[in-house]
Amino acid sequence: AQKVTQAQTEISVVEKEDVTLDCVYETRDTTYYLFWYKQPPSGELVFLIRRNSFDEQNEISGRYSWNFQKSTSSFNFTITASQVVDSAVYFCALSEGETSGSRLTFGEGTQLTVNP
Amino acid sequence: DSGVTQTPKHLITATGQRVTLRCSPRSGDLSVYWYQQSLDQGLQFLIHYYNGEERAKGNILERFSAQQFPDLHSELNLSSLELGDSALYFCASSPETGSSSYEQYFGPGTRLTVT
Numbered sequence: 001a002q003k004v005t006q007a008q009t010e011i012s013v014v015e016k017e018d019v020t021l022d023c024v025y026e027t028r029d030t031t032y033y034l035f036w037y038k039q040p041p042s043g044e045l046v047f048l049i050r051r052n053s054f055d056e057q058n059e060i061s062g063r064y065s066w067n068f069q070k071s072t073s074s075f076n077f078t079i080t081a082s083q084v085v086d087s088a089v090y091f092c093a094l095s096e097g098e099t100s101g102s103r104l105t106f107g108e109g110t111q112l113t114v115n116p
Numbered sequence: 117d118s119g120v121t122q123t124p125k126h127l128i129t130a131t132g133q134r135v136t137l138r139c140s141p142r143s144g145d146l147s148v149y150w151y152q153q154s155l156d157q158g159l160q161f162l163i164h165y166y167n168g169e170e171r172a173k174g175n176i177l178e179r180f181s182a183q184q185f186p187d188l189h190s191e192l193n194l195s196s197l198e199l200g201d202s203a204l205y206f207c208a209s210s211p212e213t214g215s216s217s218y219e220q221y222f223g224p225g226t227r228l229t230v231t
Binding site: 043102103 | 151164210218220222225227
């Protein structure tokens with residue numbers, strides 16, 4: 001069965017610090033997809049990134065970067081020079097395209113608080 | 117704004133009652149998903165519809181049902197409500213064609229409170 005673990009329940013940093021959110025996944029499929037979503041205090045879920053299991057290239061988008069390592073089943077998310085507006089709950093999610101369709105299995109989420 | 121709309125935004129009802137949550141997907145998206153977010157269970161997949169047909173079921177209670185209409189909007193029906201059904205219910209849509217797993221765009225959610 002698929003599983004996503006976000007071991008960090010809460011992280012608190014001061015503005016401009018870099019912060020990395022950890023995500024470890026379990027799956028038996030060879031084809032799968034990984035996602036990160038942001039849930040700000042307003043409650044909506046905002047899509048950040050999608051990565052398929054065959055693409056291990058790291059990705060950078062502005063202050064956000066993602067490190068996908070198949071060998072350790074991890075898909076970590078780094079925010080560089082954090083800002084107060086980054087305060088939110090961040091969810092890592094997994095979709096096993098072959099066995100479970102496209103349903104997303106979410107981790108427990110990491111509450112990030114960026115203090116001024 | 118994701119382009120996915122959900123109504124109502126908030127719903128307060130009593131135990132034993134029945135409610136209907138509505139979702140309109142992004143223009144062109146054929147897939148609709150329903151998820152439940154609660155404090156004790158986290159974010160859980162309930163059900164997936166693709167172009168009007170049920171594709172997959174997750175941890176959806178028998179008291180809950182859903183459907184997707186020809187215009188692609190979807191409704192989630194919750195009946196015989198219990199206190200534990202209080203949660204945030206999200207709808208998401210995806211441009212997937214069935215051969216790949218695409219990102220899902222979430223609506224703002226419906227917060228259900230059962231008293």
